[in-house]
Amino acid sequence: MTIAVLGATGMVGRRVITEASARGHRGLALSRKPESEDPQVTPMAVDANDPCAVREALAGSASNGAADAVVLTVRTVPVDQEFLVDATRTVLDIAAQLGIRVLVIGGAGALRSPGGRDLLVADDPAYVPAELKAVATAGIAQLRTCQAHAGANWVYLSPPALLEPGERTGRYRRGTDTLLTGADGRSWISAEDLAVAAVDELETPGPEHLVTVVHYDERPSA
Numbered sequence: 001m002t003i004a005v006l007g008a009t010g011m012v013g014r015r016v017i018t019e020a021s022a023r024g025h026r027g028l029a030l031s032r033k034p035e036s037e038d039p040q041v042t043p044m045a046v047d048a049n050d051p052c053a054v055r056e057a058l059a060g061s062a063s064n065g066a067a068d069a070v071v072l073t074v075r076t077v078p079v080d081q082e083f084l085v086d087a088t089r090t091v092l093d094i095a096a097q098l099g100i101r102v103l104v105i106g107g108a109g110a111l112r113s114p115g116g117r118d119l120l121v122a123d124d125p126a127y128v129p130a131e132l133k134a135v136a137t138a139g140i141a142q143l144r145t146c147q148a149h150a151g152a153n154w155v156y157l158s159p160p161a162l163l164e165p166g167e168r169t170g171r172y173r174r175g176t177d178t179l180l181t182g183a184d185g186r187s188w189i190s191a192e193d194l195a196v197a198a199v200d201e202l203e204t205p206g207p208e209h210l211v212t213v214v215h216y217d218e219r220p221s222a
């Protein structure tokens with residue numbers, strides 16, 4: 001496959017590019033300041049605010065083939081919900097027209113809390129402290145944008161509560177709309193294993209639109 005990653009220089013994006021390349025896929029590394037020395041990866045300067053540039057990158061050219069799938073993994077600090085929603089809609093629109101699959105790396109806030117079916121993680125202070133509420137709310141808006149889109153082939157991959165650089169084990173536990181925790185009660189995964197899950201989801205798409213993963217341990221509790 002040719003896998004485009006919008007946000008390819010980020011914590012998650014660069015690991016998705018590395019994972020995809022290691023499995024023999026071709027990568028299109030898209031961001032405003034792209035970089036890659038991998039011969040299987042083509043860095044392309046693309047601003048997610050520019051639909052024409054996004055379309056051009058995904059549609060391909062004489063020198064670069066079209067993308068078969070696109071991973072959206074952009075983030076701004078501080079969070080900019082309008083940007084996130086607009087960028088998501090742009091990618092969904094263009095991907096629908098080109099017939100390519102979209103994988104959104106979303107936020108844990110959009111999941112249901114293990115504390116109650118009617119409670120979203122974003123509204124559960126056990127997982128989201130007040131200072132992260134805006135980020136979590138933006139993730140929900142991003143999911144709603146996907147759900148409201150007619151025509152796109154998308155999946156929203158929510159990380160667990162904690163996502164950080166770490167070790168690639170190649171293993172994880174997969175769920176759907178509810179935050180997962182391990183036997184130790186912690187909801188976390190390394191960015192490397194999240195990238196494994198993202199590429200697995202592109203290689204073997206599941207039927208669900210909302211998916212989450214957590215680090216793998218021998219005694220899962222939730």
Ligand SMILES: NC(=O)c1ccc[n+]([C@@H]2O[C@H](COP(=O)([O-])OP(=O)(O)OC[C@H]3O[C@@H](n4cnc5c(N)ncnc54)[C@H](OP(=O)(O)O)[C@@H]3O)[C@@H](O)[C@H]2O)c1
Nearest residue numbers: 007008009010011012031032033047048074075107108161
């Ligand atoms: N527990 C959780 O739920 C959790 C934790 C962490 C992250 N996340 C999610 O995971 C995703 C990725 O996060 P991350 O930590 O990898 O982010 P990050 O390291 O901050 O990287 C952000 C990426 O977005 C790109 N970007 C920002 N603005 C852009 C624009 N206008 N056009 C094109 N590219 C743009 C940046 O590249 P340039 O600056 O070169 O453009 C960079 O590649 C986000 O959706 C984030 O919310 C979730």
